[in-house]
Structure formats: C-alpha cells, structure tokens
Amino acid sequence: MKKLIIGTRGSDLALWQANHIMSELAGIGLEAEIKIIKTQGDKILNLRLDKLEGKGFFTKELEDELMAGSIDIAVHSLKDLPTVNPPGLTIAAIPQREEATEYLLILKDCVDVSQKLSLKKGAMVGTSSNRRKSQLLGLRPDLEIEDLRGNVPTRIGKLRNEDYDAILLAKAGVKRLGLDLSDLHVEELQTTELISAPAQGALGIQIRESDTELYQALQPLNNPRTAEEVGVERKVLNLFEGGCHMPLGCYCKKEADGFEVWTAMADTAEDFPNRLFLRANDSAGLAEKIVSAFNKEKKRPSKVFISREIGEYSYFRRALTQNGIEIEGRSLIRTFPIVNILDPFYLKNIDWIFFSSRNGVEYFFKLNPQLSKRIKFGVVGHGSEDALRKFGHFADFVGESGDIAEVAADFAALVAGETVLFPRAADSLQTIQKSLSAETKVIDLPIYETVIEENIDGSSADVLIFTSPSNVDAYFADNLLEPGQQVIAIGNSTGRKFDEMGVAYTLPYAPDEIGLAEAVFGMEIR
Structure with missing residues (x-):
C-alpha cells in the first residue's frame, strides 16, 4: 500500500493524536505522513461555538480534503465529529478511548x-x-x-x-x-458526577468509503468495545438532533452483563439538567429508549416520599421541583451518640478511616479527633464525601456504585494489609468490614445508635424512597404499600428488607442525591 497522508488540525492535542495514529499504523506495517489543515474552529476564536453557523467546526475542512483525495485518513476527536458522515466517507476505526472524565x-x-x-x-x-x-x-x-x-x-x-x-x-x-x-x-x-460529551476521549479514523482495502487494513486499530459504547452515545446525540453546543452529556459503559448509560440534558446552558441512568442487556434500541425516557409527555410521579429531611437548595429538591414533583421528606428514625470522648488508642497507627454514612462522619468529628496527616479517608458514596468535606477533609476513596458488595471489593483491594478504623452505627451490618482480607486490621468503633420512631403516618406519594433499613422497619411497622406505589431502596442493605417482604424495588446506581434523582426521573407511573 502507498504511503498514507494523515490529515489533522494543528493544535498540540490534534498533532499528538495524529502522531499516535501514525505510530499505530507503523505497528501494522503502514507508512504515513502528516498534513496540517486549519478548520473554521481554529480560525474563529472570538465567538462561542454555538454562535457559529452549521456543524463540524473542527472537522469539515478535513472531510473536504479527504473527499478531494489530498489526504487518505482524517484523525478526529470523535466528540467533534457530526454523527452523520458526508456521502462517500466512513469511520473505519475507533481505537480504545482514553478516560472520559x-x-x-x-x-x-x-x-x-x-x-x-x-x-x-x-x-x-x-x-x-x-x-x-x-x-x-x-x-x-x-x-x-x-x-x-x-x-x-x-x-x-x-x-x-x-x-x-x-x-x-x-x-x-x-x-x-x-x-x-x-x-x-x-x-x-467522574462520569457519574458530571456526565461527559458523547464519545469524549475517543478518536475517529475517517476514510473514503471506496477505500475498501484501507478499511480492512485499519481494522487492527479498531476497538469493538469502545466502538459499541460510543455508538450508543452518538446515536443518542443524533436522535436529539444535537451538536456540540447542545447541553447534552451521555456516557455508556459496557459491563460483562450488559450496558450502563448515564445521560444529562437541559434546554439551555442556564437550565438545571435532567438526568437518567439506564441498564440494558444489549445495545440494540438502547439509544431510542433513552431518548424516549426524556419525553416530557410521559407520566411521572406527582409526589415522592423520602425518609430523610431534604434541604431547600439540595440537588435532589431542585431536580424534582423543576419537573413539578412534590417532595415529602421526613426521617423516621432518631440518632444519639454513644461515645462522648474518643480514646487516643483508636487513632494510634491508623492508616484509613472509613465512613459508611453521613451520620458516621458527623458523630466522629464531633469528638474532635486529633488525626495524623498521613491518615486517609474512605467513604461509601458521594453523600458521605460531601459530609466529610464540611470538616475540611478529602476522601481518598469514594464508592461509585450503589452495590455495597462492589464498593466493599474495591476498598478491600486498596487497603489490604493496612489498619482501618470504622466509626459506625451500633446496628451497622458491617458489610465493608466483612469483605476485608485477613491481613487487614479492623478497628471497630460504634459511636452512635439508631432509635425508630413510633406511630409513623403513611404517605400517599407515588414513589417511596427509603434511605436505611431502620427507616423501612419504622414505616412498615404501622403501614402497608398503597396500590400503585413504587419503591426505591438507597442501597443493597435497604433493598434486602424489601426482599424479605417480597416487595419489588428500584436500586439507584449511586446512593446519593444525584443517583436518587436519576432513579425517580427514570420511573413512569402506571
């Protein structure tokens, strides 16, 4: 095959990408050189992209030269490339993408x-x-x-x-x-916190459709998993008929048992985004399902009950309020400290402190612990992370999944052989502790207890969210589910209570306000 000409923009990043592909081509026996092409997006720097006419601000000129035959390959940041190829052009390969965070x-x-x-x-x-x-x-x-x-x-x-x-x-x-x-x-x-642009971190290798020999030669550079993931993301963008100026984020992750997709969309940049998380067994029809779920005509809950107090300016309240959903927030339990003075013994030779709840964070720091600067912190999720921040500390480990078993496995791999302190509720299930390896030293510190309220009034809300097993016990001591009511359990331990009751429930991806809002938004009232 003749020496190939790679077309690219001239920015440092675009040149890195082109040189990277040139190196990959050399690895499969294809010789290439680079040609720099200036695009509209490179020339006009005084205007926002959404003020420019048309699409493909960073790609059109490369595509024009590709169709004219002056280059053989165009290397693009795939997130910049319109979702429909011009007639005569095709994406021949999508290499494994870099992290999309x-x-x-x-x-x-x-x-x-x-x-x-x-x-x-x-x-x-x-x-x-x-x-x-x-x-x-x-x-x-x-x-x-x-x-x-x-x-x-x-x-x-x-x-x-x-x-x-x-x-x-x-x-x-x-x-x-x-x-x-x-x-x-x-x-x-992380992509679960701020959802990335469709195909962020991925490269697209574009060629002429007629170059079938080159297409076959490029297949060793194609990563089928990345291609399938970004295929879902770009199909969502296509169905919304959006470009790079649309307030749309979509991130798809392929797992062993299927796909997980996070999507965020707003009408304008100033609007609060609606978010959706979906799981699916395969990618067929997945993008269509996501777009359909954003249809404003579907019947959403009119009222949601949650078993905790919800702040006036919290993410969860703002997310539901913008969709006209009423919130009934009230805790069904009370907590009390059972440790008032912290024995210095607990803080000797500690490598990690792990918190499985916001209450654990707050009760621990009320004891004014004298902590070594080398101590690291782990938290079960972003809710506990936010509580930790209020006391001036970063979390070195944050559980990203609502599946406590997955969080436990990830944390156990990180702290093997170290010493971990667990400030916790007296009735905690201690799932994380039980998952640690034998060489990891666990120091247990029950610092508060939970008391269940009595004579709890039921709720007529369409959706009931329970934030702990104790809240489930408190509510169902005096109440039953009404016909049509749906349940969300914040995590596995809470969900097990409903398993025992034979009640179907939804589990959010993450046990925080974003995850709960996503779960509510994904529901349709029957």
Whole structure:
C-alpha cells in the first residue's frame, strides 16, 4: 500500500493524536505522513461555538480534503465529529478511548475543601461548553461561568494568568499532552458526577468509503468495545438532533452483563439538567429508549416520599421541583451518640478511616479527633464525601456504585494489609468490614445508635424512597404499600428488607442525591 497522508488540525492535542495514529499504523506495517489543515474552529476564536453557523467546526475542512483525495485518513476527536458522515466517507476505526472524565483545574488560593468540587463560593469557572455549564450550575448554582476558548495549553495559561478561578477540561487531552499541573489543584470529576460529551476521549479514523482495502487494513486499530459504547452515545446525540453546543452529556459503559448509560440534558446552558441512568442487556434500541425516557409527555410521579429531611437548595429538591414533583421528606428514625470522648488508642497507627454514612462522619468529628496527616479517608458514596468535606477533609476513596458488595471489593483491594478504623452505627451490618482480607486490621468503633420512631403516618406519594433499613422497619411497622406505589431502596442493605417482604424495588446506581434523582426521573407511573 502507498504511503498514507494523515490529515489533522494543528493544535498540540490534534498533532499528538495524529502522531499516535501514525505510530499505530507503523505497528501494522503502514507508512504515513502528516498534513496540517486549519478548520473554521481554529480560525474563529472570538465567538462561542454555538454562535457559529452549521456543524463540524473542527472537522469539515478535513472531510473536504479527504473527499478531494489530498489526504487518505482524517484523525478526529470523535466528540467533534457530526454523527452523520458526508456521502462517500466512513469511520473505519475507533481505537480504545482514553478516560472520559473531566478535570476541574483550580487556582490553589481558590480552593475550599468544605465546598462541593473544592471550589470557593462564587468562583469564576471558564468553559464554553453548554453541557459543562448546565451540569456545573446543577451541582453548584453559586458559581459564575465565563466563556473560555483556545487549545488546551492556551486555556491552562489563561487560568494561570488568573483570568479565571478554575477551568474545566477533558482529562483525556491533559493526559495525552503530559502537562505539568503541579501548581494547580486538580479535581477529577467522574462520569457519574458530571456526565461527559458523547464519545469524549475517543478518536475517529475517517476514510473514503471506496477505500475498501484501507478499511480492512485499519481494522487492527479498531476497538469493538469502545466502538459499541460510543455508538450508543452518538446515536443518542443524533436522535436529539444535537451538536456540540447542545447541553447534552451521555456516557455508556459496557459491563460483562450488559450496558450502563448515564445521560444529562437541559434546554439551555442556564437550565438545571435532567438526568437518567439506564441498564440494558444489549445495545440494540438502547439509544431510542433513552431518548424516549426524556419525553416530557410521559407520566411521572406527582409526589415522592423520602425518609430523610431534604434541604431547600439540595440537588435532589431542585431536580424534582423543576419537573413539578412534590417532595415529602421526613426521617423516621432518631440518632444519639454513644461515645462522648474518643480514646487516643483508636487513632494510634491508623492508616484509613472509613465512613459508611453521613451520620458516621458527623458523630466522629464531633469528638474532635486529633488525626495524623498521613491518615486517609474512605467513604461509601458521594453523600458521605460531601459530609466529610464540611470538616475540611478529602476522601481518598469514594464508592461509585450503589452495590455495597462492589464498593466493599474495591476498598478491600486498596487497603489490604493496612489498619482501618470504622466509626459506625451500633446496628451497622458491617458489610465493608466483612469483605476485608485477613491481613487487614479492623478497628471497630460504634459511636452512635439508631432509635425508630413510633406511630409513623403513611404517605400517599407515588414513589417511596427509603434511605436505611431502620427507616423501612419504622414505616412498615404501622403501614402497608398503597396500590400503585413504587419503591426505591438507597442501597443493597435497604433493598434486602424489601426482599424479605417480597416487595419489588428500584436500586439507584449511586446512593446519593444525584443517583436518587436519576432513579425517580427514570420511573413512569402506571
């Protein structure tokens, strides 16, 4: 085969991508050279992308040269590529993608650990992505969002010049360029917290449809798993008829038993995003199912009961209120401390402290513990992480799944052979502790107890959310489910109570306010 010509944009990241593909081609015996092509998105830097006409601001000129025959391959960031190929062109290969998470880069004097995302109140964040803006404001409505254009090094330079307090970038670009960020605070936002753009972190190798020999030669570079995952994400984008300016995030992950997909969408960048989490056995029809679930005409719950108090400005309240859903929040239990003074023995030679609830965090720090700087913290989920932040500490491990067995397995692998302190409720099931290896030392510290309220009034809500096994016991001591009521259990231990009762329930992906809101939004009242 003749020497191939690879077309690419001229940014540092685009050149890294093109050189990476050229190296991969060499590995399968194909020689290539690079041709730099300037696109509309490179030329116009004073306008937001959603103010430009048409689509494919970073890809059209490459496609034109590909169709004209002046290049043989176009290497794209797949998230920039329109979901429909021009006639005569095709995506020949999608290599394994880099992580799709986001980096929030923060000037160190603008860090406030006690706040969600570690950003000080009212911080100015730079991004021109409507998707990022909508989701950021959903998590932190106090932030000020300002436009930010330019390639990755340029954006980081503007942050260092203090034009912004923080900026958002895709981790993939920063990692590929190997940039030194040691002078900045780096907060990695997982795809379950801030949902990435469709195909974020993936590359697309585009060729002419008529080059069938080249198509076959490129197949060793194609990663079927990545292709299937981003295929779902890009189909969702296509069905919504959106471009890069649409406030849409979609991330698909293929697991051994099927697919997990997170989607966030808003009407405008200023609107609170609706979110949805779906599991499916295969990818056939999955994108259509996601888009259908966002149909505003479907019958959603009119009222939701949750067995905890819900703050006026909490994410869960704002998510449900914008969809016209009434919230009835009341705790059915009371908690009391059973330790008032912390024996220094418990803190000697500790490597980790693990919290399985927000109550555990709050009761532990009320004891004013004197902690070594080397101690690391683990938490069961983002709710406990937010509670830990209020006391000025980061979590070194955060459970990302609502399946406590998965969280336990991940934590056990991390702390094997170390010493872990567990401040907990007296009636805790101790699932994490029981999953640790024999060489891991467990120090048990019951610090509060739970008391069930009596004579609990039932709720007529369409959906009942239970946030602990104790709340289930309290509610059903005096009440039964009404016809048509649906149940959400915050985690496996709560769900086991319903298994014992023979009651069907929904389990959210994550045991936090985002996960609960996603679960409610995914329900349809029958």
